[in-house]
Amino acid sequence: MRKLTIIGGGFAGLTAAITAAEAGTKVTLHESHRTLGGRARTADGPYRTNEGPHALYAGGPHWTWLKQRGLLGPLAPLPAAESLRFRFHRDGALRRVPPLGLLRQALRGAGQAPVDLDFRTWAGRLAGARTAATAAAYSGVALFHHDPGALSARFVQERLHRAASLPPEAHYLRGGWGELIDRMAARAWESGVRIETSSRVDTLPTGEGPVIVATALPAAARLLGDPSLTWESGRTVLVDLALRTRTGDPFVVSDLDAPGWVERFTAQDPSLAPAGQQLLQAQLPIGPDEGKADGVAHAERLLDLGFPGWRERTVWRRESVSQGRTGAVDRPGTTWRDRPAVDRGDGVYLVGDQVAAPGVLSEVSFTSAVEAVSLALRADRPGRRVRPGTGARAGRPDGLDLKRA
Template sequence: MAVMGGGLGGLATAALLARGGCAVTLYERSKQLGGRGQTSDVEGFRFNLGAHALYQGGAAMRVLERLEVKPEGGSPGAGSYLLRGGRLQTMPRGLVSIMTTDALGLSGKLELAKLLASLGGVDASTLAHTSMRAWLEQRLSREDARDFLMAFTRVSTYCADMDRLSAEVAVAKLQAMPKVLYLNGGWSTLVSMLESRAREAGARLELSAKVSAVVLTEDGGAIRGVRLGDGTEHAVDAVVATGGPGDVAELVPGDAALARDAARAVPVMAATLDLGLSRLPRPDALFALGSDGPWYASVHSAVAKLAPEGGAMVHVMQYLGGRGPEASEARLEDVMDALQPGWREYVVARRYRPSLRVTNWLPTAETGGLSGRPSVAVPHVRGLYRVGDWVGPEGILADGVFASAEAAAHALLVGQQAAPRRAAGG
């Protein structure tokens, strides 16, 4: 079997397959593993590709536990604020604190408290074809109450387009309100642990090895092998392709169904400003969430080992899309001015990215939420599977990656039991 791509999804799939007794080779086109999970060291600060957080209680943690991978880090909580009109406001952390916050008026507080108290009784699956904005407008008449829930929707989904986002996804996240984990050392530590598990199980990992195409049988109905960038071919009868929908479509030129999937995919993007500071001007202000705009700022090093002693690793972000403004580094600096006045004096390292891809497929109301995403198995090509944050009916972001990896490995292992398969490269 061949796994294409050495990001989190590819490594998890390879490890699961190898543990199940399959002969598997992973091909990664670059010189290093990790994909969007890579972390770089800049002056002792651990820079992820934007603000990464691992949601506890979801598919990612379930699969990691299966693989005996135990990520270490911490969960944010103290020093949290809402940001409205450039001013920090008290962040409510429960039904009682909602009534005391200055972030909402009295009518908004009462409406919001009533909705949150009844949220557990909502069947999120019935909202697949309803947009989050439409659902909020049906349930809340006060703008400040809607803004509050939109803010928490953005931070849990990384999506700002409430007109398109399926309420199924957003409401399920609000119901769970999962804790997040910032990882010690950055996400490269997770990549390293998955690499170790894959190698220990017997998977072969080939770096600087680009797969240019999958080779099909004469009738085009099944996998026969993979062709590498140097022209060599390796016989396999199953391929797991990671990456985005466009990457998968390129592997089978002329396949109309894969091309349609790529064309209808709506990526979720963000602008990010990552800062390594020698110290925090205001140590008690660690997190800010925009309630009147798509802003986020968090001092990840407050709970995870990501900075030198006394330093601070801060991620500032603008969720892009929807009715929000265009990306602007100056706007992200304004968010920092509100959270950490005087921060510019302490900058050791910084990195701005105006358009960072967060996920490959926005689960929209138009396409039916999670169930509208492509399946793990490619129905018309036997032996071709896909893994990623855009595949299958479970989870978004990293949870979607790991859920699809688990599903692909399960399907292949069941098939392996039914009919022995050839080793990758055999």
Template sequence: MVGGGFAGLVAAITCAEAGARVRLLEAHHTLGGRARATVGPYVAHDGPHVLYRDGPWWRWLAGRDLIGRSSGVPLSGLAGFRFRHGGRLRRTPPPALLPVLARRRRSAPVDVDFHTWISRHHGEAAASAAANLMGVATFDADPGRLSAAFVWPRLLRVFAPSPPARYLAGGWNGLIDRLATHARTRGVTIETGARVTELPPPPVIVATTLDAAARLLGTALPAGPSGRAVLLDLAVRADRRDAFVVSDLDAAGWLERYTVPDPSLAPTGESLAQAQLPLLDGEGKAGGLARLEALTDLALPGWRDRTTWRRDGVANRRSGALDLPGHTWRDRPAVDRGDGVYLAGDMVAAPGLLSEVSFNSAVTASRLAVS
């Protein structure tokens, strides 16, 4: 197993449960991949970090008692949900968006972009709002350009009437530790600080980025579109005026105070907020960060004078594959590369929402490797 992120750990456990002897090699000195979070007192991740209890990840973890303590969206959080549209912060979405969210049983076409498909049924205003609503799950500045069949089911899950999102107590560091412990109890040998420069003898599962996998395989792997967004993490002294979530319907951004469901992520009396904004074509970090700070001005009034900790960065092609019109997840690089070599990760041919792609590809790769 090459790579000790979510995909690598899930694949290692799945293979070990099937009776295989597994050796996992991780280049970094800590496990977790993109799920690694900062060490307290401020526990911050790279972008949104929730599990969906209606997905395969949740059932797999629950069946092995690996979830730990978790919580849903508290009632106080629902009261603090805001939308930015027309340059202002509002408690309710624009009226044009409501009929879109109500028509949940409709099937979306693969070969039509999401904006065009929604506009045919509900008009331009609804299409723009619905597309920007999905910036949180695509990290893309124009989610409306993506296949309707890709965006629509994700919108239905993220914004379900009964939100399926669950927050893991203490962040995902604890989940990584539980996965690693479970893997070791199953006999998996885990080696950190073990950078791999040549493909190990098969059967081997490569659970890395596509670029790293291509170097190991000695072949080109088609890299489809992925997100590119600026990220901002802030710890601020708590203020009752602060929003819980702001969905930016003007620019596909998102801001969330993760200490509302999990106060342990920051010291007492402080809030940990994470914000993201997809970068426009040709836009650099400074320009995107300036626009994101303008969103933060609305969500956290006076935040600059209340900030106790801050970090920012750019997530480039680190948020999973995006499917354009005419394409589905089946068109991504195949899990089975032949000759006992398999891929796992969030850019390969597997279904799911965000980290679920890594999970599904890891399970598929494992079953093929041990069959």
């Protein structure tokens, strides 16, 4: 393949750009903003916040890919003392250990859960309604959805199992995901990728080879003129706080009565805030009839329980709503194969965290990006025809199983 155009310079777009360039392709990447990163940007200034926790799961396919290329960078390990400051909110009080039923449910493999039944019903039959509700609430850390119990049992159980795994799969990058994006951008430049920022693309380029659309799904629908490109996601209120440091503050407060989570990110990475201050982020999923004020009120209830005097200690605060930015969620009877296909036909490919590719959170973006490049390369082989709609949903003719990719 001689040329490839990529629209979108977030994690998925940069993954596709590096993968294609390593295969000898001439790549041009367009990013509408002044900086790369998409939702993986880390804020400049004294408080280095992300749009959400941005954990990197060590069991995912992108972990090895990043590590092999020297892109993983330094991690931010959690000190042993901080790991003991994990608190669980249940029935109006904070507890040091989770319910035994939650631990048992988290150990169940995702393969035991049905696709066509909701998690609340399936887990309730196995462990009782109370344990099912507790497990659903805890799974919100990897779902950012206001009602995980209503989603496919297989979908929720996979994320619950991985979020609660021991040793923990989730790792954080020192300095935030913006550091990873900078390393990926440098690798792309070194590989010959032409990167154009502040370059908005309103119509698909023609005559310049295949095109990979690596934008959010609503933007892709507008660009491709295809209103069918939709999939359910979640809405999450994010409350970022910088507090004056106080000895004894918890590392995490996890709400087991309703999906919600407060984490002190400077517990593992003090560089995210000035000396003497600690950076917190609360993530509170909200339903379709709720607004930012509902999520903020939920956050403040958890802060009142876990962080004494937090109002007087606050030196900086920011609130926002993450709309449709939590990745795809699957209702009962659906799996990742039912989401919008990667191959859109006519040399156009769609990547991101809401398309037909397996994985958890950013793993979906990574897997779809690698798949899109693979499809484009195969379609460009002389005498080789790949019918539209093949790829992640239809299976791969070269024998690569995406579930193991």
